[in-house]
Amino acid sequence: MKILQIGFSLALTTVVGAAPLALTACPSDTGDGDGDGDGDGDGDGDGDGDGDGDNFDLPTGDAELAPWLEAENYSTWPSESGIHASSGPHGRVMTFINNTLDAALTDNSSDHPVGSAAVKELFNSNDERVGWAVMLKTEDNDAAGDDWYWYLKNGTSVNADGNGASGCTGCHSAGNDFFTTPYPLQ
Ligand code: HEC
Numbered sequence: 001m002k003i004l005q006i007g008f009s010l011a012l013t014t015v016v017g018a019a020p021l022a023l024t025a026c027p028s029d030t031g032d033g034d035g036d037g038d039g040d041g042d043g044d045g046d047g048d049g050d051g052d053g054d055n056f057d058l059p060t061g062d063a064e065l066a067p068w069l070e071a072e073n074y075s076t077w078p079s080e081s082g083i084h085a086s087s088g089p090h091g092r093v094m095t096f097i098n099n100t101l102d103a104a105l106t107d108n109s110s111d112h113p114v115g116s117a118a119v120k121e122l123f124n125s126n127d128e129r130v131g132w133a134v135m136l137k138t139e140d141n142d143a144a145g146d147d148w149y150w151y152l153k154n155g156t157s158v159n160a161d162g163n164g165a166s167g168c169t170g171c172h173s174a175g176n177d178f179f180t181t182p183y184p185l186q
Contacts, residue, residue, distance in 0.1 A: 056115055056136060057098045060149045062161050069132045069153075074119040078102045080185045083127050088171060088180065090133060092123040095181045105176075105183045112177045114140050114147075120181075122154060130155055135178065138163060145169030148178050 058073065059065050079096040086093045097105070101116035120133040134151040141147045146164035153159070160168055172178040 056138070057100070057117055058119070058134070058136060060136060060138065060151070062151070062153070062158050065134065065151055065161075066153060066158075069119065069134070074098070077119070078185060080181075083121075083123055084186075090120065090122060091130075092125065092127060093120050093133075094123070095120045095185065097181075097185070101179070105179070110177055111140070112137055112179065114138065116179075118179065118181070135168075135172075137177075145173060145178055148172075 059068055074096045077096040077098050080094050083092050083094045085091075096119045098115075098117040100113055101118060104112045104116055114137050117136040118134070121129055122131040122133060124130050131152070131154040134149075136149040136151075137147055138149045139147045144164065145168070148169070149163050150160045150165035150168040151158070152168070169178065172180055174180065176183075
C-alpha cells in the first residue's frame with residue numbers, strides 16, 4: 001500500500017510539474033488545511049481560567065451587576081432543577097454556576113479558577129423572585145474569601161457588594177473553596 005501511495009503522489013507531482021501555473025496552489029493548500037487548529041482549541045478549555053482574569057462572565061458592582069441579573073444573563077448556565085429551601089440563611093433558592101466553576105467541580109477542584117461564578121436566585125415563600133446572591137472568584141490569593149467577590153440583593157436592599165464581605169465569608173469558609181451547594185447540582 002505504501003508503495004502505491006508514494007507512486008500516486010509521484011504521479012501527482014509529475015502532473016503538477018507539467019502544468020505549474022494552474023496546479024501549484026492546490027497541493028500546498030491541501031497540506032496546510034488539515035484541521036490542526038481544532039485540536040488545540042479543545043485542549044485549552046480547562047487550562048486557562050488563570051489566563052485573563054479581566055474577562056469575567058459577569059460584571060461586579062451593583063450598578064452594573066443588578067441590570068445584568070435582571071436580564072437573566074445567567075439563564076443558560078448549568079443550574080439546579082428547581083426552587084428549594086436553602087440549607088443556610090437564604091430562604092428559597094435556585095443556584096446557577098458558570099462553565100468555569102462547573103468544569104472545576106467536575107474535576108474535583110478544591111481551589112477553583114479565577115472567573116468561577118455562582119448566581120443564586122432568591123425567592124419568597126410564594127416562589128416569587130426577590131433577589132440574588134452572587135459569588136465570583138476575581139483573584140487567587142487564598143486569603144479568607146477575599147479572592148471572591150460577594151453580592152447579595154434582596155428587594156431593593158444590597159447587603160453585600162465587594163470582595164471578602166464578612167457577612168458571607170465566615171459561613172462559606174466551610175464550603176469547597178467557599179462553594180457550599182451540593183455538587184453535582186440537584
Ligand atoms: C449562615 C451561613 C451563610 C451565610 C452567612 C451566607 N451563606 Fe450563602 N450559602 C449558604 C449555604 C448553606 C449555601 C448552600 C445553598 C443553600 O442551601 O442555600 C449557600 C449558597 C450560596 C450561594 C450559591 C453558591 C454556593 O456557594 O453554594 C451564593 C452565591 C451565596 N450563598 C452567596 C452568599 C452571600 C453573597 C452571602 C453574604 C451576603 C452569603 N451567601 C452568606 C450559607 C450561608
